[in-house]
Amino acid sequence: SQQGEEDPQALSIQEGENATMNCSYKTSINNLQWYRQNSGRGLVHLILIRSNEREKHSGRLRVTLDTSKKSSSLLITASRAADTASYFCAPWNYGGSQGNLIFGKGTKLSVKP
Amino acid sequence: GAGVSQSPSNKVTEKGKDVELRCDPISGHTALYWYRQSLGQGLEFLIYFQGNSAPDKSGLPSDRFSAERTGGSVSTLTIQRTQQEDSAVYLCASSLWGTSHEQYFGPGTRLTVT
Numbered sequence: 001s002q003q004g005e006e007d008p009q010a011l012s013i014q015e016g017e018n019a020t021m022n023c024s025y026k027t028s029i030n031n032l033q034w035y036r037q038n039s040g041r042g043l044v045h046l047i048l049i050r051s052n053e054r055e056k057h058s059g060r061l062r063v064t065l066d067t068s069k070k071s072s073s074l075l076i077t078a079s080r081a082a083d084t085a086s087y088f089c090a091p092w093n094y095g096g097s098q099g100n101l102i103f104g105k106g107t108k109l110s111v112k113p
Numbered sequence: 114g115a116g117v118s119q120s121p122s123n124k125v126t127e128k129g130k131d132v133e134l135r136c137d138p139i140s141g142h143t144a145l146y147w148y149r150q151s152l153g154q155g156l157e158f159l160i161y162f163q164g165n166s167a168p169d170k171s172g173l174p175s176d177r178f179s180a181e182r183t184g185g186s187v188s189t190l191t192i193q194r195t196q197q198e199d200s201a202v203y204l205c206a207s208s209l210w211g212t213s214h215e216q217y218f219g220p221g222t223r224l225t226v227t
Binding site: 043 | 117146148154155156158202204206214215216217218219220221
């Protein structure tokens with residue numbers, strides 16, 4: 001598996017605003033996953049987008065994937081203070097020899113009330 | 114059903130002592146992963162198990178680290194002769210093996226070596 005690189009490293013917004021974070025990767029993928037981590041504990045799987053999908057929605061989350069640019073974006077609409085967390089992307093290739101996901105350093109999102 | 118559980122949630126140990134960290138994966142998940150996360154850092158892969166295959170140990174930082182998975186379910190990560198740099202949150206995850214590969218994480222064990 002390969003590492004995704006999240007951008008920006010940190011993002012601070014007001015409650016109610018939208019938050020957009022980006023992920024870039026290097027080689028072909030079968031899917032790309034986004035995870036959230038609160039307070040340095042376990043990660044929570046948010047959404048998975050397959051390589052043949054361009055956009056996917058889940059509640060207030062919208063994920064896009066552009067395989068030609070090897071990039072993905074995660075949009076959180078109408079953000080809430082509870083969305084404050086670190087967000088990680090994890091690109092995955094079924095043909096890779098390793099089953100583990102390689103996580104980058106993430107985007108640290110702060111939503112101020 | 115229940116999610117991934119880990120125990121203990123916190124562990125403080127003296128330098129040089131051995132520690133065992135436990136992970137109970139989601140029932141039916143054939144793959145199990147260990148990661149660690151030092152303060153303010155990203156996740157570092159340690160080891161993963163898939164079914165009856167030999168585990169991928171490529172991420173273990175030294176031979177003081179070992180892990181086993183009994184009966185294809187519960188896993189124990191053992192750190193021998195702990196060092197202060199071993200202090201971190203140790204995270205376990207499990208998944209169904211397949212093309213989707215989404216992982217479900219436990220709450221982690223926070224290890225502090227004094």
